[in-house]
Amino acid sequence: MSELGYQKKGMSKRGKRKMVVALVLLGVAIATVLALTAFEENLLYFYSPTQIHDGEAPANRSFRVGGMVVDGSVQREQNSLAIRFDLSDNANVVPVTYSGILPDLFREGQGIVAIGKLDNQGLFIADEVLAKHDENYMPPEVHEALKAGEAANKAAQTLTN
C-alpha cells in the first residue's frame, strides 16, 4: 500500500517534470519560428535576379545577388581584370561588372554570388564574387557522358520535330 502511494507520488512528480520539459521545448520552438519569420529577409544570403527585377532588393545599399553565369555572356577586357557577365535565375537576368580576382570555380554556367550595388541603369557593380558549388559530386567522365547524352537527346528531339 505504502509502495503504491510512493509510486503514485513519484509518477506525478515525474509527469510534472515531463510537462515542464515539453513546455520549455514548445515555447522555445514557437519563439524561434516567430523570430525567424520576422527576420526572414535578413537571413537571405543573397537576392535572386527575379527579386531584383521585382524591386525587392535594397537601393543605395550594398547587397548580394546570386544566380547562374549565362553561357556566352562573359566579356573580359584586355590588359585589365575587368569582367562583365550576365547573371540569371532562368527567369530574369542582371548584368554584372567586376574587377578583381575570381575564385577557381568561376565559369560560364556556374552558380555564383556577387556582393555590390545596383546602379541607376540596373547594372550590378560587384566588389566581390564568390562561387557556389552545387550538391552534385561525380567524376569528370560521368559529367562528360551526361552532357553527351543530353546533347544526343536534344538532337533526337529536333530530328523528330
Next chain:
Amino acid sequence: MWNWIQKFSSPKYFYDMSAKLIPWFAVAAFLLSVYGLYLGLFVAPPDYQQGESYRIIYIHVPSAWMSLFVYMVMAISAGIGLIWQIRLADVIAAASAPIGASFTFIALITGSLWGKPMWGAYWVWDARLTSELILLFLYFGYMALQASIEDQRMADKASGLLAIVGVVNIPIIHYSVEWWNTLHQGATVTKLDKPSIHIDMLIPLLLMALAFKLLYVALVLVRARNEVLYRDRNRRWVRELIESL
C-alpha cells in the same frame, strides 16, 4: 523493466561493462577510418567541378553529421536525466559535450579551409554557417554551466535545460540550405531523393561516417567512465576499487 534499467544504469555496472566495450569500438573505428580514408583519398575519382579539393568531404561531412548527432544524444540524455533522474544519463550528456564541440569545430575549420579555394572566402554569414557556429556556442554554454555550478545536481539541471532548449537549432541547421538562399550547397546525401553523388565517392563517405560514429562511442565511454568515477568519488564502490589497486 524499471528494475532492469536501474541495474544497467548503475554506475558500478556501467564502469565494469564499458571497460570491455571500449577496445572493440576503438579498434573498429581505427580500421574503418584507415580503409575509408584510403578509398576516399586514393581510390575515389576526382570531382568534375572541384577536382581533388572535394576530398575534404571525407572529414568535413562526417564531422558535421556527428556535430548534430552528438547534440541529439546529449539533449536526449539530459532530458532522461531531468525527467527520470537516471544519474548515468546525466553522465552521458556531460561526457558528450566536449566531443560534440570538437566535431563541430572540425566541421567549421575544414569547411573554412575548403571555402577559400572553392567559394573565394574562408567565412560567410549565411544561414548554414551561422547556425552551425551557434551549435558550437551551445556546446560551450553547456560545458560552462557544468563547470561553473558547484552542486552537481543543480549543474545537471541547468545545463540539461540549456541542451534541451538548443534542440530547436538542429532542424534549423539541417534545413537552412532549403529554407534560405545560402552559399553553402544543398543536401547531397541526407535527403529523401537518391544521393547526388557518384557511388565510388559515396561509399568512402559512408564508411567514414560509420567510423566517426564508432569513434564517438569509444570516446564517450572513456569520458563517461572518468565522469562516473569523479562523481562517485565518495561512494563505497569507488573506494573499494581504489583500495583493490
